[in-house]
Amino acid sequence: MADDTRNITGLLQDWRTGKPGAANRLMEVVYGELHQIAVRQMRRERGEHTLQATALVHEMYLRLFGSEPIDWQNRAHFFAVAAQQLRRVLVDHARRRQREKRGGGQIKFSLDEKDAPVVDQDERLLEMDQALARLESLDERAAKVVELRYFGGLSEKETAEALGISVATLKRDWEFARTWLASQLM
Numbered sequence: 001m002a003d004d005t006r007n008i009t010g011l012l013q014d015w016r017t018g019k020p021g022a023a024n025r026l027m028e029v030v031y032g033e034l035h036q037i038a039v040r041q042m043r044r045e046r047g048e049h050t051l052q053a054t055a056l057v058h059e060m061y062l063r064l065f066g067s068e069p070i071d072w073q074n075r076a077h078f079f080a081v082a083a084q085q086l087r088r089v090l091v092d093h094a095r096r097r098q099r100e101k102r103g104g105g106q107i108k109f110s111l112d113e114k115d116a117p118v119v120d121q122d123e124r125l126l127e128m129d130q131a132l133a134r135l136e137s138l139d140e141r142a143a144k145v146v147e148l149r150y151f152g153g154l155s156e157k158e159t160a161e162a163l164g165i166s167v168a169t170l171k172r173d174w175e176f177a178r179t180w181l182a183s184q185l186m
Helices: 002-016 022-043 053-065 075-100 121-138 140-151 156-163 167-184
Strands: 106-108 118-120
Touching (some): 022 075, 075 121, 075 140, 121 140, 140 156, 140 167, 156 167
């Protein structure tokens, strides 16, 4: 992990400084991990979802690498931005589906992934996005914790590192955010 982190951080610095081919080399290194994150996220989506994990990663790639280079700090910062882009891709996709047609497949949706009621997934994703926006105005760091853990699939340690906080603080923020969101998404 330490070598992987140094390698990714070095590639991010190369990309930021405009070194030719750095973005492609970076994608080769992180693609597998981004794909695993996308697969985990797509398991939460409805079964007949039209967006596949590979397409989700490719859309994230276009959003991450198609813009001006970001002042990347490290591996954790990269995956934090990737989590944010993943959320945006899914929300944009859900909004398009809602505009095209009301309704859709039924699926379970829960922060705990336990015993959630059956609801329309696109609608719930949009509700989750709106609730996260409200949580962000109340507690920006707690909202970021949800984005990194839920959408980005980061571990507690990775999330704490990305946010520059202790794991204990992260756990408190995660518990607060889950409780608050559960009250908003009833």
